[in-house]
């Protein structure tokens with residue numbers, strides 16, 4: 001059963017891909033200052049590096065199982081059909097890719113394409129590294145995103161947190177480190 005207040009966003013998908021326990025904390029409304037700072041820094045970088053010619057975009061959709069989904073996209077170039085997500089560094093690049101694929105999926109779920117019918121694509125922007133990465137939503141990503149949404153819905157009603165990551169390289173950079181590891 002889907003919890004009534006659950007709305008799954010791109011950041012939560014990214015957290016889940018990094019560490020289900022991190023997603024579990026976030027589902028309980030716990031956000032460490034460092035996490036909000038990272039989001040604010042991303043916005044600042046975005047504004048400083050790219051100006052305001054593209055548009056911020058908010059989109060809502062439903063997963064195939066009815067779970068409400070929501071996305072807040074840093075910048076969208078609607079004419080060229082490209083969603084941009086700005087990041088500081090590449091240490092969580094797999095989570096970044098899934099966050100952007102999730103936004104592309106929301107557009108797909110709503111039947112939104114470019115004016116010529118071509119699906120939107122994504123671009124991860126790393127202005128501090130002067131790098132970009134193109135992201136596409138491929139057939140194999142659909143089932144993965146559905147599975148991630150279902151897993152996050154289960155986490156939302158799970159009373160105890162998932163185990164601490166065995167591979168701790170992310171924990172040292174995670175704002176929940178003290179909460180998890182004492």
Ligand code: SF4
Pocket residue numbers: 019020021022163164165170171172174175176177178180181
């Ligand atoms: S400290 Fe480690 S186990 Fe805990 S939420 Fe962060 S990444 Fe996950």
